[in-house]
Amino acid sequence: MKLAIPDREFDGYIFDCDGTLADSMPLHFRAWTRIVAEFGGSFSEAQFYQTGGKPTEKILEMLRDEHGLRVDDVKTVAQRKEEYFLELIHEVKPIDAVVQIARRWSGIKPLAVASGGFHRQIELTLDALGIRSLFSAIVCVEDYARGKPFPDPFLEAARRLNVAPAECVVFEDSMLGVQAAASAGMQCVFVPRTSTSPG
Numbered sequence: 001m002k003l004a005i006p007d008r009e010f011d012g013y014i015f016d017c018d019g020t021l022a023d024s025m026p027l028h029f030r031a032w033t034r035i036v037a038e039f040g041g042s043f044s045e046a047q048f049y050q051t052g053g054k055p056t057e058k059i060l061e062m063l064r065d066e067h068g069l070r071v072d073d074v075k076t077v078a079q080r081k082e083e084y085f086l087e088l089i090h091e092v093k094p095i096d097a098v099v100q101i102a103r104r105w106s107g108i109k110p111l112a113v114a115s116g117g118f119h120r121q122i123e124l125t126l127d128a129l130g131i132r133s134l135f136s137a138i139v140c141v142e143d144y145a146r147g148k149p150f151p152d153p154f155l156e157a158a159r160r161l162n163v164a165p166a167e168c169v170v171f172e173d174s175m176l177g178v179q180a181a182a183s184a185g186m187q188c189v190f191v192p193r194t195s196t197s198p199g
Contacts, residue, residue: 001097003171003189010187012163013105014154015098015135017115019052019173020191022125023093024085031084032059035077041069049193052174053148055116055141056081082121094129098171098191102134112137112157114170116147137161148176151184158184 019025029048036043041063051059056078063069071077102111111134115122119140126132137160144152151165158165170181173191181188 001095001192001194003097003101003191005101005189006169006187009109010169011109011167012158012161012169013102013109013111013171014114014157014161014168014186015102015111015171016053016173016177016191017113017122017125018117019095019193020171021095021098021102021113021131022129023095023194024089024125025049025052025173025193027088027091028085030088031081034084035081036063036069039069039071039077041067053116053172053176053180055147056118057141058147082118085121086124089124089128092125092128094131095191095194099129099131101171102131106134110137110161110163111135112139112161114139114153114157116141116153118142148174149179149183151180154180154184154186158186 015021032043032048057074060071060074060078064071105111113135117140119142122140137157139153139157144156146152154170158168165185168186170186170188171191172178172181172188178188178190
């Protein structure tokens, strides 16, 4: 995988997790397929990848409001979807090109993860890859009011790293995340979908 990385050092490095550090999107799609089927609906692969970066509860609200999925308690169903993902977490693999960058700068520059996932799921994913210790901050959906494409996740990560947003670079695989990085005033390196992902 070739990444278009700016030819300069940054004061802070911020990484999305799913689809960026972790080749976990196919596992999330399997979990989504299972939970949506339980409610008599369907969730296409194309729809799934369009929602990359969006918190689970927001995706469920979209499926309920736009596609008629019969979900009453969004919070409980979102937690069940995450449990289904965690049953598959032993299968997660790293996206080596991105993990190598994190390893290169860890201990030299401050590193953060900024994700639309829940803390438990993201931390267990990083643990499964053996890279959680590389990061001095982990920002998840519990830590901000507005998710991607709003800049809140990345601005909170920069705040925790004590680095000005303009001196941060973001690694991100979703268009919502790319928009969020731009809104935060940060440079962004787009991570293309890996060949092991479906589609």
